[in-house]
Amino acid sequence: MSKGRFFCSASMLAALATLGASGQAHAQAAQAAGQASSTEIGEVVVTGSFIRGTPEDAALPVDVISQEDLEKQGAPSTLELIKGMSVSSGVLGDTNQFDTRAQGSEGSGSINLRGLGAARTLVLLNGRRMAPNPFGQGASGIVDTNILPTAAIGRVEILKEGAAATYGSDAIGGVVNFITRTNFEGLEVGGSYKYIDGSKGDWDASAVWGQAWENGNILLTAGYQHRSELKVIDRDFAVRSFADNDIGGWSGGSSVTAFAPITQNAAGAWVPLAGFQLDNGCTPLGGAAIGGGLPACNFHFSEYDNLIEHENRLQIYGEINADLSENHHLHVEALYSKTDMPRWKTSPSYLALQSPTATTNPTVGTLTPALLQGYFVPANNPGLIAYRAANPTAIPAAATGVHIPGVRYRPLSFQGNPIFGDDSRPSEGLRQYEAYRVSANLKGDLPFGGLGYDVAVTYGQEVARRTGYDSLVSRLQLALRGFGSTASGAAGGCTAAETNNFTTNAGNTALGCYFFNPFSNSIQANAITGQTNPGYTASVANNPDVVRWFFQQLSTKQAQRLFVVDSVITGETGIELGGGPVAWAAGVQFRNDVYETRYNAFGDADVTPCIDTVVTGATNCGGKAGAFLFLATASKADLDQQVYAGFAEVSVPFSEDIQLQLAARYEDYNGDVGSTFNPKASLRWQVTPSAAARALRSAARRWRR
Numbered sequence: 001m002s003k004g005r006f007f008c009s010a011s012m013l014a015a016l017a018t019l020g021a022s023g024q025a026h027a028q029a030a031q032a033a034g035q036a037s038s039t040e041i042g043e044v045v046v047t048g049s050f051i052r053g054t055p056e057d058a059a060l061p062v063d064v065i066s067q068e069d070l071e072k073q074g075a076p077s078t079l080e081l082i083k084g085m086s087v088s089s090g091v092l093g094d095t096n097q098f099d100t101r102a103q104g105s106e107g108s109g110s111i112n113l114r115g116l117g118a119a120r121t122l123v124l125l126n127g128r129r130m131a132p133n134p135f136g137q138g139a140s141g142i143v144d145t146n147i148l149p150t151a152a153i154g155r156v157e158i159l160k161e162g163a164a165a166t167y168g169s170d171a172i173g174g175v176v177n178f179i180t181r182t183n184f185e186g187l188e189v190g191g192s193y194k195y196i197d198g199s200k201g202d203w204d205a206s207a208v209w210g211q212a213w214e215n216g217n218i219l220l221t222a223g224y225q226h227r228s229e230l231k232v233i234d235r236d237f238a239v240r241s242f243a244d245n246d247i248g249g250w251s252g253g254s255s256v257t258a259f260a261p262i263t264q265n266a267a268g269a270w271v272p273l274a275g276f277q278l279d280n281g282c283t284p285l286g287g288a289a290i291g292g293g294l295p296a297c298n299f300h301f302s303e304y305d306n307l308i309e310h311e312n313r314l315q316i317y318g319e320i321n322a323d324l325s326e327n328h329h330l331h332v333e334a335l336y337s338k339t340d341m342p343r344w345k346t347s348p349s350y351l352a353l354q355s356p357t358a359t360t361n362p363t364v365g366t367l368t369p370a371l372l373q374g375y376f377v378p379a380n381n382p383g384l385i386a387y388r389a390a391n392p393t394a395i396p397a398a399a400t401g402v403h404i405p406g407v408r409y410r411p412l413s414f415q416g417n418p419i420f421g422d423d424s425r426p427s428e429g430l431r432q433y434e435a436y437r438v439s440a441n442l443k444g445d446l447p448f449g450g451l452g453y454d455v456a457v458t459y460g461q462e463v464a465r466r467t468g469y470d471s472l473v474s475r476l477q478l479a480l481r482g483f484g485s486t487a488s489g490a491a492g493g494c495t496a497a498e499t500n501n502f503t504t505n506a507g508n509t510a511l512g513c514y515f516f517n518p519f520s521n522s523i524q525a526n527a528i529t530g531q532t533n534p535g536y537t538a539s540v541a542n543n544p545d546v547v548r549w550f551f552q553q554l555s556t557k558q559a560q561r562l563f564v565v566d567s568v569i570t571g572e573t574g575i576e577l578g579g580g581p582v583a584w585a586a587g588v589q590f591r592n593d594v595y596e597t598r599y600n601a602f603g604d605a606d607v608t609p610c611i612d613t614v615v616t617g618a619t620n621c622g623g624k625a626g627a628f629l630f631l632a633t634a635s636k637a638d639l640d641q642q643v644y645a646g647f648a649e650v651s652v653p654f655s656e657d658i659q660l661q662l663a664a665r666y667e668d669y670n671g672d673v674g675s676t677f678n679p680k681a682s683l684r685w686q687v688t689p690s691a692a693a694r695a696l697r698s699a700a701r702r703w704r705r
Contacts, residue, residue, distance in 0.1 A: 047127070047157035047177040048166060049661065050568045050585035051651050052452055061694060063087070065156040067181065074192075077204065077225060078148045078178075082111055087160050087174075089115040093146055094308065104466065105135040107311055107341045107431045109145035113160065113174035118142045122163065122171035125178050126333065128439045128566070131460035134558035134595065135433075141170045144462060147337035147435040149317035151190075151206035151221040154181035162698055165663040165680035168589075168645060180319060180333070184210035184219055198234035199308065202227045216322035223315045229343075230308040231424070233528060238307060242288035242298055249302025252290070253351040254413040256282045256297045256520045260371060261399035262363065270363040272371065272403070273396045280391065281520020285414040286531045294372070294405065299413045301347035303528045304426035313339045328444035334437065335460075341431035348417035348427050348527075349551065350470055350630030352406035356477035359612045360502060363403060372405035375518075377480050380507060382540045383517025390521065390535060404518060411471055411518065411629075412551075416527030418544035419551060425527040427469050430555075435462040441566075451571045461561040468554050471629040472602070474615045475550035479516035482506030486514060486545035488552075514546045554603040554631050561594040579653025586648040595639040602626075605633040642670040657686040 048062055070076065076084065079093035092102050093109030102108075110118035110133075123130055123143035136142030156178055163171035191205040204225040211218050232238045232249075240248045258276040265271055275293070282289045282297035290296045319333035355373035358364040363376045377384055378401045388395045395402065416425020441456030478484060483494055483506055494505060494513045507515050521537040568587035575582040601607045603626075608614060610621035626633030649663035661682040668675040680698040687693055 047124070047175055048159040048161075048163055049649060049651070049663075050166070050454075050570065050587060050647075051583045051649060052570050052585075061160045063158040063160065065158070067154045070153065070155075078145050078150050078153075079109055081156065082109070082145060085111075085158065087114060087158060088112055088121075092118070098302075098305075105133065105431075105464075106309065106344060107146065107339050108133050108135060108433055108464075110136065110142050111145055111176050113158070113176065116173035120170065120173035122167050122175045123178075124175060125335070125437070126180055126331075126439070127177055128441075128456060128458045129460070129562060129564050129591070130437065131435070131462050131562040132560050133433070133462055133464065134560040134597070135464045135466065144339075144433060144435070146313060146339055147315065147335075147433065147462065148178055149180070149221055149223060149315045149335055149337070150225075151208050151223040151315070152180045152219065152317040152319075153178050154184075155179050161682070161696055162680070164676075164678040165665045165698060166647060166649060168643075168665065168667055169676055169678070180317070181208070181210070181219060183212060183217060184208065185212050185217075186210060196228070196230060199230040200228040216320065218318070218320050220318045221316070223313075225311075225313045227308055227311040229306055229310040229345075231345075232305050232307055233303050233424070235307060239300075239303060242300070246288075246298070249300055249305075250288065250298045251301050251351065251410075252296035252298055253408050253410050254282075254287060254297045254299035255349075255409070255411055255518065256285060256287055256299075256414060256523070257404060257408045257410075257518075258295045258297075259377070259402040259404050261395045261401075262367065262403050263398050263400045269366045269368045270401075270403075271368055273399050276405070277394065279387075279520045280394075281523065281533055281535050284531065284533050284535065285520060285523060286526045286529050287414065294408065296408055299410075300528075301413070304345060304347045304416070304424060306345045309341050309345065309431075310343050311339065311341045313337070324442075325444075327447075328442065330440070330442050332438075332440045334439075335435070336437075337433075337435045339431075339433040343422075344429045344431050344466075345422070345426040346429065346468075347410075347413070348415070348425060349410045349412035352409045352411075352471075352473075352629050354473050354611060354625060354629055355406040356473050357611055359616060360474045360477040360481070363401075367403065371403055372407055374403055374405040374407075375409065375477055375480055377402045377404065377518060378482070378506070381480065381482065381515050381517065382507070383515070383519040383522055386521050386537045386540045387519045390537075409518075411476060411516070412547070414526045415523040417469075417547070417551070418542070419548050423527075429469065430465060430467040432465040433462060434464075436460065446569075449571060451569055453570075454566070454568045456564075456566040458564045458566075459562070461559060463557065463559045465555070465557050467556075468631055469551055470554060470631040472550050472552055472614050472627050473611045473629050474627065475552075476516070476629065478502065478615065479514065479546055479550055480518060482508075482513050482515045484514040484516055484546045485512055485549045486543060487512070488545070488548045514543060516546050516550070517542055552602050553600065554628065554633070555600040556597065556603060557599075558597040559595070561596075563592040565590045573650075577653050578655035579657075579659060582653070583651045584649065587646070589643075589645040589647070591643040591645075593641045593643070595637065597634070597637045599634065599636060602628070603631075603633050605635045608633065641673070644668045644670065659684050 088111050111121045112118045113121040119141045130143045132141045133144035159175040163175050188208040194202040206223040208221045242250055256279045258278050260276045261273045262270050278295040288298035315337045317335045322330045324330055361376045417427045420428045437460035439458040443454040445452050494511045505511050507513055517540050521535050522540055522542050523533050524536045525532045566589050570585040573582045605624040608627050609619050609624040611627055614627045645667040647665035652660040664679040666677050683695040685693045
């Protein structure tokens with residue numbers, strides 16, 4: 001792997017201008033270069049304290065990653081920067097799905113200070129809150145760090161201790177504050193390309209423009225990052241044999257599975273004629289066969305996944321700073337970001353965690369002795385007829401069907417999924433995140449008492465979308481019995497009368513009745529390895545349109561919106577100690593957090609609550625398990641929460657070497673949630689120029705209504 005990165009700053013543009021640009025452009029670039037070289041940073045508020053002028057070596061353990069540090073690291077992406085933080089652990093941000101915390105939220109990022117959980121790390125942009133990622137384990141407060149405007153970041157401040165007393169209960173693990181560039185003038189463009197064996201490589205591009213005038217400045221940035229797909233099968237270390245690693249992406253459930261021959265006796269009950277046996281196409285197709293009472297054909301599902309997904313990300317950021325007067329300053333910023341992962345890859349189909357009811361499976365409730373819940377394949381299924389003819393001793397002549405246990409079954413595996421375009425035939429989905437944020441604050445000095453103030457209003461939102469595909473239980477069972485359809489929108493494959501009774505005309509294509517063949521003779525070859533199946537019979541191969549009929553999309557759209565009003569007053573007590581004046585800050589905050597989620601009809605547990613809703617329309621089944629074989633459904637949600645907070649802190653610099661910081665915060669979560677009170681005391685002693693000792697005492701008290 002090799003990587004190249006280039007940057008073209010204002011001074012470089014001045015040099016390039018001599019190659020043919022106008023003299024005016026040359027002069028402007030040279031002037032910009034001179035202006036950019038002088039950067040002045042006035043009195044700042046260090047992360048962890050609202051008291052102006054708090055030094056970086058105060059009683060708060062704050063690490064600062066400066067602009068110079070970022071340049072030495074080659075201007076890393078936000079993800080690369082976070083991965084390099086020793087204080088952060090369990091970082092998400094890559095697009096892979098192999099970390100259970102990332103499943104369903106692939107492509108978003110997080111920070112996890114001190115390993116206490118990403119939901120306990122507060123992420124700020126210029127000291128202001130950001131709307132959480134709605135896919136980040138629900139409405140839990142995890143900020144999607146991949147939406148941060150990489151090109152605009154000038155420094156990062158990391159508070160490595162609990163800050164609930166200052167910021168609230170979402171800062172238990174600490175605070176990471178991304179701060180944009182200050183007083184930047186000119187134009188800077190940059191980019192990089194990373195060559196990766198097996199993929200088309202990753203690249204990024206960015207542009208930063210700034211202009212200053214006597215009473216203010218403006219900053220505009222744009223960044224674009226692209227990551228190319230890298231498949232699991234492109235890396236030998238990720239593809240291990242069953243003998244080498246039997247839990248490395250292997251599943252005992254596959255489409256080449258175990259079955260038990262059954263028949264219906266004179267009393268109408270279904271009874272097994274023999275024990276479970278394994279479809280003999282397992283080994284030829286590359287599966288790992290396991291015997292026993294319930295044999296299995298182990299399927300390497302992770303070969304259909306990607307190590308890195310195809311991903312595009314855009315970030316646009318702008319800010320304006322203006323001195324309204326000598327003592328009053330206005331800051332306004334806006335951010336737009338979008339992450340798009342259009343072809344997220346996963347296994348061809350999922351394991352059967354739900355089984356059909358008696359509505360579509362006539363053996364349910366009558367199979368004696370009871371076998372594992374599962375699916376019924378009648379004797380007239382063309383696949384069963386062909387399998388029985390090729391293996392005359394496998395299924396007794398008296399058998400009028402076979403029973404497939406759901407725990408060992410997924411309808412598509414070695415053959416891949418025929419309804420998607422990729423050569424390796426995985427199932428596909430979408431992951432997309434779109435964020436907007438606007439923040440404005442006015443700060444300055446009050447005309448009395450030597451007091452300073454800072455008032456801010458922030459609104460942000462992130463809208464996340466994802467899609468996935470899964471088999472509808474009832475439709476799959478109907479297709480196994482010959483009542484499938486080639487029209488993806490049809491409720492049933494046959495006429496209305498046949499759809500209602502499911503007893504006759506199965507497999508009559510004139511009526512639109514189609515079979516799905518669950519046996520290995522429908523599979524020509526392994527879609528990944530190319531291993532051919534000697535038992536393949538072209539005449540009983542499955543119709544992709546029948547798969548489309550029972551393999552349907554579940555789509556989810558979730559949004560989280562955050563509105564915050566902050567007001568802080570700072571001042572000094574008039575008491576002077578060896579390390580300086582005793583200073584204080586106090587303020588109030590209001591937060592309104594809104595969480596919304598929507599699903600399509602198949603994914604909405606109120607629209608499609610039952611396994612049979614898709615074929616009967618019934619919505620009363622004593623629960624809301626949904627109609628899918630594996631994927632869970634849920635009900636739409638419209639939630640909001642208001643938080644009212646008040647806080648105060650005092651800085652007591654006993655000497656240059658000994659400093660004490662006291663803080664307390666009260667938060668009322670409104671409604672039935674209750675309230676919290678969080679006091680904290682931090683002490684720092686600079687023992688020697690190279691060694692310091694810190695002590696922290698904090699507590700939390702919660703009241704429920």
